[in-house]
Amino acid sequence: MNYAFILGTHSSWSVAELLAVLGDNEVSWSNDRILVKKNTEINAENLISSLGGTLKIAEIEMEVPVNMPIPTLAKKCAELIQVKANRGEGKLIFGLSDQGIGGHFEVEKLGLNIKKELKSAEISSRLVTSREKELSSVVVGQNKLLSKGAELIFFRRDKTLIIARTLAIQPYKELSRRDFGRPIRDDHSGMLPPKLAQMMINFAGQMSADGLLLDPFCGSGTVINEAMLMGYTNLMGTDLSEKAIKDSRVNAEWLRELYGLETRAKFHIKNATRLAQFLKPKSVDTIVTEPYLGPQRDLNDITTIQVELAELYSKALDNFYSILKDNGRVVMVWPVFFGREFIEPRLDKWQIINLLPERFIDLPWLKISERGTLLYHRDGQKVWRELIVLEKIN
Numbered sequence: 001m002n003y004a005f006i007l008g009t010h011s012s013w014s015v016a017e018l019l020a021v022l023g024d025n026e027v028s029w030s031n032d033r034i035l036v037k038k039n040t041e042i043n044a045e046n047l048i049s050s051l052g053g054t055l056k057i058a059e060i061e062m063e064v065p066v067n068m069p070i071p072t073l074a075k076k077c078a079e080l081i082q083v084k085a086n087r088g089e090g091k092l093i094f095g096l097s098d099q100g101i102g103g104h105f106e107v108e109k110l111g112l113n114i115k116k117e118l119k120s121a122e123i124s125s126r127l128v129t130s131r132e133k134e135l136s137s138v139v140v141g142q143n144k145l146l147s148k149g150a151e152l153i154f155f156r157r158d159k160t161l162i163i164a165r166t167l168a169i170q171p172y173k174e175l176s177r178r179d180f181g182r183p184i185r186d187d188h189s190g191m192l193p194p195k196l197a198q199m200m201i202n203f204a205g206q207m208s209a210d211g212l213l214l215d216p217f218c219g220s221g222t223v224i225n226e227a228m229l230m231g232y233t234n235l236m237g238t239d240l241s242e243k244a245i246k247d248s249r250v251n252a253e254w255l256r257e258l259y260g261l262e263t264r265a266k267f268h269i270k271n272a273t274r275l276a277q278f279l280k281p282k283s284v285d286t287i288v289t290e291p292y293l294g295p296q297r298d299l300n301d302i303t304t305i306q307v308e309l310a311e312l313y314s315k316a317l318d319n320f321y322s323i324l325k326d327n328g329r330v331v332m333v334w335p336v337f338f339g340r341e342f343i344e345p346r347l348d349k350w351q352i353i354n355l356l357p358e359r360f361i362d363l364p365w366l367k368i369s370e371r372g373t374l375l376y377h378r379d380g381q382k383v384w385r386e387l388i389v390l391e392k393i394n
């Protein structure tokens with residue numbers, strides 16, 4: 001089957017995550033919000049719960065000429081809805097999302113025409129609209145579009161209008177519960193949003209579920225918790241701070257109970273720059289971590305911060321080199337101050353892995369640094385994040 005993946009706001013990271021998970025053959029784009037993957041089989045519901053960067057997964061149902069008259073298109077869409085929609089009690093509920101049609105295509109008008117067509121087939125329906133051109137996952141979820149009807153997504157490629165039907169949406173309630181509902185939050189040291197942790201784990205590539213995944217700057221344990229939920233069973237978090245390790249233990253226990261998981265992660269107070277004294281050589285399969293990122297506000301002396309962080313990361317990387325298996329990966333985020341001041345640790349024993357194949361890196365909306373790494377920032381943020389994926393040079 002052919003699928004459309006609706007990308008999150010940080011499209012570059014979303015694309016890289018999908019390529020890491022699904023592979024890059026039969027993949028294409030229509031715009032910066034949609035990735036299309038053809039001729040594949042997936043379980044959308046399962047897959048979306050482990051993808052941090054995808055908002056919706058939809059199945060491509062039809063491709064029609066972009067100038068098809070609205071009444072004809074409405075008839076086709078109504079037929080599609082009749083065949084494929086999930087019907088609950090009461091009215092059939094449907095919604096339409098313009099995910100990059102371009103021009104003056106009127107989704108609202110199309111919706112009313114579909115409603116009319118459904119009525120003539122004796123189906124009473126409710127059309128869900130929103131102020132945005134596309135319905136958010138929250139609107140789709142709250143209106144029960146997937147259990148009591150359907151959402152159709154429209155996007156364009158050249159002269160073709162592609163129509164896809166949503167199969168699964170990002171579990172926004174669960175993600176928010178894991179982020180804001182965990183027993184201990186540490187806003188002072190900072191925490192990764194669970195979605196970002198999921199993406200980082202996926203960037204590590206395929207790893208056996210019982211391989212050892214280590215977060216050596218684990219803070220309150222976001223990476224370990226998300227990895228536990230993604231089915232990894234051999235997990236270790238270490239941190240210099242006693243409080244961080246206590247917090248991680250509490251958060252991990254909370255998650256285990258919430259989801260009825262059997263895995264127990266191990267947590268230890270350890271300095272990341274001395275890990276080789278604690279863990280055996282080549283005993284770790286993957287390292288996924290958000291290290292200490294330096295001050296986030298008092299940014300007067302950037303040069304000193306850069307030198308100190310480069311030293312911390314270099315020492316940690318020396319230890320990672322010793323404990324990591326030869327085919328293992330390190331996935332980290334490093335700060336980029338003001339979007340231009342990068343950290344330059346010693347990388348002579350490492351190669352930076354470019355997550356996007358050559359043929360994709362010209363896309364204008366991808367945010368890529370000169371060293372080929374992906375960047376992440378929100379509007380107005382002084383400290384950007386750089387995604388670093390490393391493999392050993394053996």
Ligand SMILES: C[S@@+](CC[C@H](N)C(=O)[O-])C[C@H]1O[C@@H](n2cnc3c(N)ncnc32)[C@H](O)[C@@H]1O
Nearest residue numbers: 191192217219220221222240241271272290292
């Ligand atoms: C940005 S926080 C990590 C937050 C974590 N990703 C989370 O979501 O909770 C950085 C962590 O690095 C720890 N840290 C700083 N220097 C360290 C070192 N040399 N070795 C190990 N941990 C260190 C801090 O105690 C802090 O918990």
